[in-house]
Amino acid sequence: MELKKEKDLELEKARHSLAHVLAKALVSLYPDTKLTIGPAIEDGFYYDIDLDHSITPEEFDKIEKKMKEIINKGENFVKKVVSREEALELFKNNPYKEELINDLPLDEEVSIYYTGDDFFDLCRGPHVESCRNLQNYGFKIHSINGAYWRGSEKNKMLQRVYCYAYKTKKELADHIAMLEEAKKRDNRKLGKELKLFMISPEGPGFPFYLPNGMIVRNQLIDYWREIHREAGYKEIMTPIMLNRHLWETSGHWDHYKDNMYTSIIDDDTYAIKPMNCPGGVLVYKNEPHSYRDLPLRMGELGLVHRYEKSGELGGLLRVRSFTQDDAHIFMTPNQVKDEIKGVVDLIDRVYKVFGFTYHAELSTRPENSMGSDEDWELATDALRQALDELKLDYIVNEGDGAFYGPKIDFHLVDAIGRTWQCGTIQLDFQLPQRFELEYVGEDGEKHRPIMIHRVIYGSLDRFIGLLIENFAGAFPLWLAPEQVRVLSLTERNNDYAESIKKQLFNEGLRVESDTRNEKIGYKIREALSMKVPYLIIVGDEEEKNNTISIRGRGFENKSGLILSDFIDRLKNEIKTKKI
RNA sequence: GCUGAUGUGGCUUAGCAGGUAAAGCACUGCCUUGGUAAGGCAGAGAUCACGGGUUCGAGUCCCGUCAUCAGCUCCA
Numbered sequence: 001m002e003l004k005k006e007k008d009l010e011l012e013k014a015r016h017s018l019a020h021v022l023a024k025a026l027v028s029l030y031p032d033t034k035l036t037i038g039p040a041i042e043d044g045f046y047y048d049i050d051l052d053h054s055i056t057p058e059e060f061d062k063i064e065k066k067m068k069e070i071i072n073k074g075e076n077f078v079k080k081v082v083s084r085e086e087a088l089e090l091f092k093n094n095p096y097k098e099e100l101i102n103d104l105p106l107d108e109e110v111s112i113y114y115t116g117d118d119f120f121d122l123c124r125g126p127h128v129e130s131c132r133n134l135q136n137y138g139f140k141i142h143s144i145n146g147a148y149w150r151g152s153e154k155n156k157m158l159q160r161v162y163c164y165a166y167k168t169k170k171e172l173a174d175h176i177a178m179l180e181e182a183k184k185r186d187n188r189k190l191g192k193e194l195k196l197f198m199i200s201p202e203g204p205g206f207p208f209y210l211p212n213g214m215i216v217r218n219q220l221i222d223y224w225r226e227i228h229r230e231a232g233y234k235e236i237m238t239p240i241m242l243n244r245h246l247w248e249t250s251g252h253w254d255h256y257k258d259n260m261y262t263s264i265i266d267d268d269t270y271a272i273k274p275m276n277c278p279g280g281v282l283v284y285k286n287e288p289h290s291y292r293d294l295p296l297r298m299g300e301l302g303l304v305h306r307y308e309k310s311g312e313l314g315g316l317l318r319v320r321s322f323t324q325d326d327a328h329i330f331m332t333p334n335q336v337k338d339e340i341k342g343v344v345d346l347i348d349r350v351y352k353v354f355g356f357t358y359h360a361e362l363s364t365r366p367e368n369s370m371g372s373d374e375d376w377e378l379a380t381d382a383l384r385q386a387l388d389e390l391k392l393d394y395i396v397n398e399g400d401g402a403f404y405g406p407k408i409d410f411h412l413v414d415a416i417g418r419t420w421q422c423g424t425i426q427l428d429f430q431l432p433q434r435f436e437l438e439y440v441g442e443d444g445e446k447h448r449p450i451m452i453h454r455v456i457y458g459s460l461d462r463f464i465g466l467l468i469e470n471f472a473g474a475f476p477l478w479l480a481p482e483q484v485r486v487l488s489l490t491e492r493n494n495d496y497a498e499s500i501k502k503q504l505f506n507e508g509l510r511v512e513s514d515t516r517n518e519k520i521g522y523k524i525r526e527a528l529s530m531k532v533p534y535l536i537i538v539g540d541e542e543e544k545n546n547t548i549s550i551r552g553r554g555f556e557n558k559s560g561l562i563l564s565d566f567i568d569r570l571k572n573e574i575k576t577k578k579i
Numbered sequence: 580g581c582u583g584a585u586g587u588g589g590c591u592u593a594g595c596a597g598g599u600a601a602a603g604c605a606c607u608g609c610c611u612u613g614g615u616a617a618g619g620c621a622g623a624g625a626u627c628a629c630g631g632g633u634u635c636g637a638g639u640c641c642c643g644u645c646a647u648c649a650g651c652u653c654c655a
Contacts, residue, residue, distance in 0.1 A: 054582080054583070055583095056583085056584090057583090057584080143583090143584095143649060143650070144582090144583065144584095144649095144650090145582065145583065145649065145650035145651065146581060146582025146583065146650065146651055147581095147582080147650070147651045147652090148581075148582095148651060148652065151651075151652075152652080153580075153581070153651080153652045153653085157581055157582055157651075158582090158651095159582075159583090160582090160650070160651075162649095162650080188647095188648095192590080193590085199647095201628085201645070201646050201647090204645090204646070204647090251655090252655070255655065256655060259653090259654085259655085274655070275655060277655090306654080306655085308653080308654070309580045309581090309652080309653065309654095310580070310646090311580060311581070311582095311650090311651085311652085311653095312580085312652085312653065312654075313647090314647095314648080314649095318654080402655055403655070404655080421654080426655085453655090487615090489612085489613075489614060489615095490612045490613065490614095491612065492612075517611085517612075518613090518617095518618090519611095519612090519613050519614090519617085519618060520613070520614055520615055521613090521614085521615060521616060521617070521618095522616080522617055522618080523615090523616095524615050524616055525615095525616035525617055526616085526617090527616095528616060529616080535615085537614075537615065539613095539614060540614095541614080549614090549615085551615065556615065557614090557615060
């Protein structure tokens with residue numbers, strides 16, 4: 001079902017009214033301020049202004065104080081409908097407002113809102129009645145950033161003042177506390193602390209995987225291979241560089257050559273692959289196909305490189321080289337819907353294993369796209385039908401599809417609530433045409449297959465980044481880099497500790513021992529801060545009775561356990577991928 | 580790429596009227612052999628991101644470069 005976002009209208013109205021209060025404060029403090037727009041957003045509101053003076057965070061207090069002054073005056077918000085000409089006259093010194101007025105549909109009334117006699121702003125409303133209605137609200141200016149006028153990098157960059165706003169001061173405090181808490185799970189911070197990955201200035205956006213991160217990554221890959229084998233996929237690997245001719249044929253050269261890394265070999269230009277699909281297509285073309293081969297599902301863990309602008313990089317969530325858990329499915333037209341459903345189902349299953357909640361988005365035909373209207377309509381309908389038949393909720397992004405076809409994206413949320421595209425299913429009528437792919441049908445004639453591009457994790461790198469944040473670094477046992485640590489109480493118990501480690505190791509568990517000359521509290525502290533799921537603690541007592549004591553997440557101490565029982569328990573927990 | 584901020588030993592940070600670097604953790608050694616989140620002592624470790632400039636003197640001021648962070652733009 002197509003979703004429309006639900007809104008708390010009262011809160012939104014108040015936030016927008018507070019944006020006017022902010023505007024009034026800014027104009028009174030900085031008379032040269034040119035106001036543009038100031039909408040309510042997820043956690044408050046912002047106002048974009050054009051002002052030569054760069055506002056600094058030190059000035060936030062002053063602005064907030066001014067806002068409080070304005071609110072405490074208790075002035076009313078008063079609407080006044082004006083003619084287009086009057087409006088243009090009122091805002092004749094503000095080219096932004098003039099542009100907005102001129103862009104209003106001719107049949108729409110133009111209105112301004114007064115806040116007191118000395119301030120008005122172009123606005124369709126609605127607003128709260130009076131500033132008195134805002135007195136209980138908690139708000140806090142939290143950042144000042146650049147933002148392009150009307151969201152286009154061709155336009156002037158304005159200053160955007162961001163402000164949190166909630167119905168009560170308590171709700172505001174809670175929100176701020178939540179963000180503070182969220183910072184602790186940041187993939188960059190935990191990646192460093194838990195020694196999962198690093199990014200070096202020698203390669204901005206090109207992540208290095210450290211031994212711990214490599215274990216998580218390989219576990220994800222093992223799981224991926226297992227479920228894809230079950231779902232009837234074959235796995236291939238295609239070259240990291242291919243010549244320019246290929247990228248011209250695929251259309252990527254035209255659309256993305258500025259974002260591709262190239263090199264010259266024997267006088268021919270080669271590009272490092274930014275996508276795996278042309279490689280997959282060449283594999284398909286390597287031999288003739290019968291309708292009996294279809295659907296043909298070919299997976300590839302493909303390392304791709306894309307030039308992302310420097311300001312767009314961030315931890316593992318936005319990088320310049322990443323591994324897509326890609327697959328291309330070649331099929332007949334009447335297999336399309338089932339294949340899409342199969343993939344959606346696979347994504348849903350996988351995300352549940354990690355305890356992720358997600359939302360889906362359907363993106364339709366963009367402006368600079370290839371292909372006929374009929375193909376696009378057909379492809380978009382197929383995706384929509386699959387979503388509807390699976391009763392999955394989704395939002396629609398008009399014009400947001402890939403240049404070769406519409407897509408369904410699956411988005412996950414990071415620690416501070418930003419959403420990231422991970423899984424995606426893209427229908428493609430273009431590549432099969434451009435590469436003249438064929439199969440022989442039941443009728444003995446040649447037909448053109450339809451192609452799906454799809455990823456489940458999206459990029460392993462981004463997915464790992466989100467996993468780190470989702471679990472706050474405390475991975476479930478099957479993913480944990482170190483699953484068990486054996487701690488000896490005194491040096492007398494070191495041999496016993498080592499023998500236990502050996503037995504766990506021989507059972508295939510990832511186990512380490514800590515036999516250093518340190519107090520047990522110290523060793524425990526260190527193991528817990530590294531988020532090791534299970535600790536085994538052995539002293540004279542355990543050694544005498546040939547038992548172990550354990551400590552894990554959610555419980556402090558269980559003693560007198562038999563090692564083999566514990567091993568069974570661990571194996572079961574790993575097998576079921578318990579979270 | 581754009582706007583703004585930041586950049587001090589492995590990590591987290593202090594030092595900001597400019598006078599040649601401070602602490603905790605981690606590390607090494609010694610003492611301690613201790614039952615569930617930090618035992619004690621000692622030691623080693625930094626050309627203060629890089630390159631210029633101002634100054635008798637720069638981690639501290641100015642300019643440039645690089646990187647990081649937030650947001651914008653972009654994301655096949």
